[in-house]
Amino acid sequence: MADSNTSSTQTSSHSSDSGKRGSSKVEFSEDxxxxxxxxYKLVGKRWSLIAGRIPGRTADEIEKYWTSRLSSSSK
Structure with a gap:
């Protein structure tokens, strides 16, 4: 019976994870x-370098966030 609970928990978390991947909006904290x-002001569009300073973030996430939210406000 414990196995069936574990299985349903894994299925539930997998479903929510796949929903997050399909979302185009990436949430970032104010920090x-x-x-x-x-x-960006220091190194420009070197997304992998920027991502290396933010644990758990990828260069692609940061670039998408920048282009969707910040690029128009920084010009």
């Missing part, structure tokens, strides 16, 4: 946004 802005 992360501030760091992205500061790093």
């Amino acid at each position: 992360e946004e501030t760091l992205i802005i500061r790093m």
Whole structure:
């Protein structure tokens, strides 16, 4: 019986994870946004370098976030 509970839990978390991947909107904290802005001013569009300063974030996530939210406000 414990196996069936574990199985349903894994299925539930997998479903919610796949929903997050399909979403085009990436959520960042205010601190992360501030760091992205500061790093962009220092190194430009070197997304992998910026991502290396933010644990758990990928260069693609940061680039998508920048282009969708920050690029128009920084010009």
